[in-house]
Amino acid sequence: MQPSSVLVLKAVFSHYWRHGWQTLFLLVGLIAGVGLWSAVQIINQQARLSYEQADSLLGVQASYWIHSRTGKAIEVDDYIHLRRAGFRQIFPVVEAEVSTQQGQPISIIATDLFALPNNLLDSGEGDTASDWLSFVQPPYRAWVPRQLAEELELQPEDQLLLRDGRRFPPALIKSHSQQGRQVLMDIAAAFALLNRETFSYLVVGNIEADQLSQLESLLPDRLELIENQQHLDLQELTQSLHTHLSAMSLLSFAVGLFIVFNAVRFSLWYRRPTFMNLRLMGASSSLLLSAVLIETLLWSFVGAGAGIVVGLQIGKVLLPGLGASLHSLYDATVDTQLIWQFDTLLKAWGITLLGLLWALTWPLYQQLKRNSLPANLISRASLDERQSRHYLALSSLALIGVSIFLYPRIDDAISGFLLLGLLLFGAAWLLPTLLAFTLRLVSHLTADRQLIARWLIGDGWAQLPALRTAMMALLLAMTANLGVGTLVDSFRSAFVGWLEVRQSADIYLRSSKIDYDRLLDPQDSSTWLADSHRRIGVTSRWQGRQTLIRGVDTGAPDSLKLPLAQWSGITPEATLKQWQSEENTLLANEQVHYLAGLQLGETIQLQTDKGLIDYRVIGFFYDYGNPNFQFYLPYDEVVNYWTQYHSRGIALWLKKNDEATQLLAEKAMREAGAETGDWILQSQVRKLSLNIFERTFTITAAMNALTMIVAAIALLASLLAILQERLPQFAQWRALGVRSREQMMIIACPILIFVLVAWLLAIPLGAVLSWILIHKLNIVSFGWSMPMRWDMLPAIQLGGVILLVVAATLMLASWQLRRRMPNALAQLGELA
Amino acid sequence: MLSIQNLNKSFKQAEGDVVVFSGLNFEMATGTSVALLGESGSGKSTLLHLIAGLDQVDSGEIKIDQSSITSMSEAALAEMRRHQVSLVFQQFHLISTLDIIDNIRFQAALCQRFDSDYEALLIDRLGLGKQLKKFPHQLSRGQQQRVAIARSLLHKPALVLADEPTGNLDEQSSLEVMALFSALVKNAGSSLLMVTHSREMASYLDRSVLLHSGKLGEIGAA
Known part of the structure; x- marks a missing residue:
């Protein structure tokens, strides 16, 4: 015979086998939330790793640079003079911008390959000595990074044609960690291609203090030694951008958590009879609590593991665009080959576990403190709903109060996002009260009308507990969409106008x-x-x-x-x-x-x-x-x-x-x-400027779209949970002669009312979000301002998209209802 | 009123098909009431579900007022239930979000057949006058069952199908509700087919039939 604890675990876990949809949504919520969060974490981590390597050019640490004081080029003789003086750590660099025949700008970086360490060409892709030799001998090679080659549709050995008719050396398509989007070649190849015989600057590798003073004394007056502070600068300059991304990923995680919260809440709700029976049969509260905690642990392992895999895939898709932007904006080169780090998994598991515990704590507490199963689940849910609505409204007012207090005190990106977080969650927690208020208002307006209107509103009250969380998730996603959309539109409009004046020359x-x-x-x-x-x-x-x-x-x-x-x-x-x-x-x-x-x-x-x-x-x-x-x-x-x-x-x-x-x-x-x-x-x-602009906001748009998808999943999960919970009720309606389209109307109308309220709230909230992003966060993060450009059209378009999302989820729900109705009708009248 | 010809129904189970009805026949005249008795698991509720179009027959024919329901679409079955048939279950199945008066009017409003005098009569006879603005969970079980009965009769359906309507009530309440129910069905001019375990309850109706081994047998006029 199995021990009692195993039997209890079996009874508790069996729920997930019987309710596949709930299991699926719990998984989707966890994976989506963790996936989006970890994608940005992986990208940020990758960027930071790259910044740490940023002061190394092609594998060589740059301690100093030698530039011409007048901005002119450096003569070959100066370089030879320094090398002959024993400075083997100095090597020359040529940088240039050229245009392809199609007008695509290309950055070239060239160096004396003989002057560099042997591991220069080691891209980790099995380079051979013949590769290396082919670089330094005519017709030379142009080392084109993979992503750029794909954009230019360049095949190995192809020779890029320039606007003036010159040709690049044959292409070798490979990526190096600090190459970014630049095409690398030997200095001799660059001299031939660019028809020049001077260097842009010299790089000084690791150098001892006494050598440094010797070098300073050797340098002619026209050259200056500049210390490499790029590492420090990059960390500082890009910090705000990474904070922005982290904030967006946390928002996505929060929206994902709403699905989890919903799924966990429903799973506990459905298992009330199971828990009650187990308690009646002598299972202690602590045994049940342990079973649920084991369940939580298992979910956190599965969610974090699968979420990281998804995050890696999303990161792979988003990193090249972000890397290109970082290069354009800050001259920072971010390696586009993702590096997997174990601590990301640990962090993902940690936040998943915390999120799950948060989602479980309150419902579980309520579950265990009750000793009897209420006769009417719907009315019990309504009572719980009213109570938790009040708690949420009070918490919401507190959050909004704190955010108003914080507003004049914002002085960096972190405090700014903290304020936004408080404000967004404050508004989200106020939503259930607003939904209840709307139902009461509509109910008041339709009090003397047809019974069907009262039925519809009455059903809205029954749906509110199940839809509350999904509506909050939807509100957050819509607000983020509108707020960030307005920021991007305002920036685009300001930027294009600015470009026209600043770049008016031909x-x-x-x-x-x-x-x-x-x-x-x-x-x-x-x-x-x-x-x-x-x-x-x-x-x-x-x-x-x-x-x-x-x-x-x-x-x-x-x-x-x-x-x-x-x-x-x-x-x-x-x-x-x-x-x-x-x-x-x-x-x-x-x-x-x-x-x-x-x-x-x-x-x-x-x-x-x-x-x-x-x-x-x-x-x-x-x-x-x-x-x-x-x-x-x-x-x-x-x-x-x-x-x-x-x-x-x-x-x-x-x-x-x-x-x-x-x-x-x-x-x-x-x-x-x-x-x-x-x-x-x-x-x-x-x-070039507009490309940089568009690339910079690609990741924002992608995160926005993904967050919206997650919110749509939350809505679908809630709808399906409602169907599952209320199927016997719906079957009774059908037994009374309610047509299937009437039934769907009764289910759909309250949802549409809720979505309308959420959308209406998202519009001013989105405007507030963009106001804070533009007038506070952008300024404290990047130091520049722009006029806010508010347009109702995106809000209307978003409303249309949401309507489509709701229609799609309702169609799915309707299909589920049709599929399950015959069985529910056949079971009508059986004791629950 | 109700005619069942050569009805066959079986359920698929892991250990093979379980035959519930095999060539079952039944006739019921308009305005009469019939008690359907039988052991647990004999198929009484299944027969009621088949007559209401809530479940599908394997073969055979069920006619209500000369219309065969076995060939009807789901939409047509919903129309039939809306206008001609009422169901009363042991669990009452009231709509928790509507008050009592709206629950009583629900099916009459759906089929737009509303008689305010008859509504007043039903409310009066069932003693629901003081409960009309309350919600179902605020009423006792006996009161909830009276509401379910009022709802099933207000639109004066041709056929009332009741599945152990007093099964959830104590003995005294059961007898009171049954007496009222049978009288009101007569008053509405409806036919009543009621599943019950109790011969005492059956005694309130015109006829009793026994379902045994998939066949119906007359017990005798009450």
């Missing part, structure tokens, strides 16, 4: 060899050039962050239309004129205002080569997506005070933006010393 040229006088010679350029804007800059650190002091032509077309977020004059135009005419004034990007706390009209001191100079801030300009500080000063001012300035290129406005004029411009640029890859057309810059 060509952007940046070259270390350009002869500007020759390029801008009025006689030679009269056929193609309408206007130009030459920019210079000095890179330094201000308030602990990388800062660019830019010298610009205050009368250039793009300077005259610089989009200002704040200005000290009467109008932005007046402020720009003041900047042109008044000495010792500057414009700063918004990041300086929001992240460093600088106010309009304040005076700051900048360290120049001629000592500290005071500048008054007369305006803050929009500078979307820039993680660094930036000051705009008149061109001559920078030339006068910073001798080590370097060129930041030149913007060229063509007389006519057609192919013929572009070709004239290209010819002139080449004659002035520019090489292929030194310039980029406006259309390409905009395409």
Whole structure:
């Protein structure tokens, strides 16, 4: 004979074999929640690992970089001189941007492969010596990362064709951990392709202190040694983005938990008779509690294990897009090959267990404290529902109160998301009370109407306990969808408008060899050039962050239309004129205002080569997506005070933006010393910028869609649970002559009323969410603002989508009902 | 009123088919009441379900007012139950979210056959006048069964099918409810087929038949 504890476990667990749908939904809830959460965890972990490797270029630790002080290229002789002096840890790098014939921008990175350690080409894909040799010998090889090759539809040995007719070396398609989206080749291949014989910069590997001072003394004046602080900067700069992602994943987990909560609640509810019988037969409360705890443990193992597998798959899909964005925004390279870490599984198991315990604690407590089975489950559920609704409403008011208190105190992304979490859950917990209020209102309005209306409302009360959690999940998903959607739309609208002003020139040229006088010679350029804007800059650190002091032509077309977020004059135009005419004034990007706390009209001191100079801030300009500080000063001012300035290129406005004029411009640029890859057309810059923008929000859209799917599953799970619970009742209705479509109407109408209320609440809540995201979180996280652009159309579209989701779930429920009704009818009249 | 010809029904079970009815025949005239007696498991409730169209026959024919229900679609069966047939079960099956007056009016409202005088009479005879605004769970079992009876009769159906309607009540209440029930069915002009274990309950009705080994046998006029 089996021991009593085994029998109790069998009796408790047998529920899941008999109720396949509940088992399925419990699993789906757990796996979806854990999957979405762990996907972002894995991505964040991957990014952090990559940042730790970020100061290594192609496997070599970069302690320092050697750059030209004037922004020009580094001559080969300088490199040879340093190597001959014994600095074997120094190697050269060429970086360039080129365009394919189809206008796709490609980044090239090249180095002297002989100067690098032997493991350089080790991509973990079984590289051979012949691979290595083929890189350094004509016709050379271009090492194209897999993802880029797929985007370009490039096959091995294909030679990419550039806009000017030149060809890349034959492609070798492989991915290296720090390659990102760059195409790697030997320096000799790059020299041939780009028709240049200079390096962009030199990298200094691990170096001892005494060697360092020797190196400093050896460096010619035109070169400078810059310490690698990228690792620190990347961690700091990207932290907010990762916090955003983590917050979204936690929201998804919470929505998944709603399904779990529902499924667990239903499973306990159904097992009331079993628990009661077991207690009557002498099973102690502690034995039953242990059985449920073992059940919880088993579910947490299964949920966390399967959730991680799903999370890895989602991570694989989302990581390339995010990696590309991180590279574009922060110059951070994230390896797209996911690395599995055991602690992710442990964390996933931990939060799953906590979530399950939270979902179980209250219902189980209620279960065990009752000693008798109520005669009428529905009325018992209604009583429980009323009580828990009151608790939820009180908790909700407390959460909303705390979030109002927190609002003026937000100073970083974490506190901002804490506030959003409190507000969202506060609103979600208030929803059941609002649903009950709506039912009461409709009931009041239909009191004297037809019986069928009263029946419908009455049934709404019966459905409320089962649908409450699903509606809260749906509300959260809809709010997140609307709030984040508004953020993205506002950003898109602001960004596109901003791009039009900031990138109004037709060509952007940046070259270390350009002869500007020759390029801008009025006689030679009269056929193609309408206007130009030459920019210079000095890179330094201000308030602990990388800062660019830019010298610009205050009368250039793009300077005259610089989009200002704040200005000290009467109008932005007046402020720009003041900047042109008044000495010792500057414009700063918004990041300086929001992240460093600088106010309009304040005076700051900048360290120049001629000592500290005071500048008054007369305006803050929009500078979307820039993680660094930036000051705009008149061109001559920078030339006068910073001798080590370097060129930041030149913007060229063509007389006519057609192919013929572009070709004239290209010819002139080449004659002035520019090489292929030194310039980029406006259309390409905009395409690149918009691509970065779209990629950045791909993950947001994906998480939103997945969260919405999870909420739809919660709704379906609840509906099916209602059907299962109330099947005998529905059979009785049919026995009384209720038609099947009338029955579905009675079931559907309260759901539609609930969904309508949730949707109506999601609209203002979504607006509040986007307001906080735009006016608080975005500012404290990234340091720039934008106008909020609210549009009702997405809300209406979302309403349509939700209606489709509800219709689909109702159809599924209706199919289930039809399938099970004959059996229920046959059992009608049997004692329960 | 009710005619059953050569009815066959069996249930599939793991150990093989269990035959419930084999060539069962039965006739019942309009306005009469019949008690269906039999041992537990003899198929009394199954027969009631088949007549109400809640279960399907294997073969044979069931006619209510000359209409064969064995060939009806699910929708047609729902229409038939709505207009012609009423069911009263031991568990009352009231709608918990509606008050008592709405429960009483429920089926009459569905088939839009409502007689306010008859409603007043039913409420008065069943003693439900003070309970109308209450909800089912606020009533005793006996009161709930009276509500179920009022609901089944308000639209004056052609046929009332009752499955142990007093099985949930104590003896005294059972007798009171039964007396009222049979009288009200007569008053409505409906026919009544009632499943019961009790010969005492059966004595309130016109005829009694015994279901045994899948066949019906007349016990004799009451």
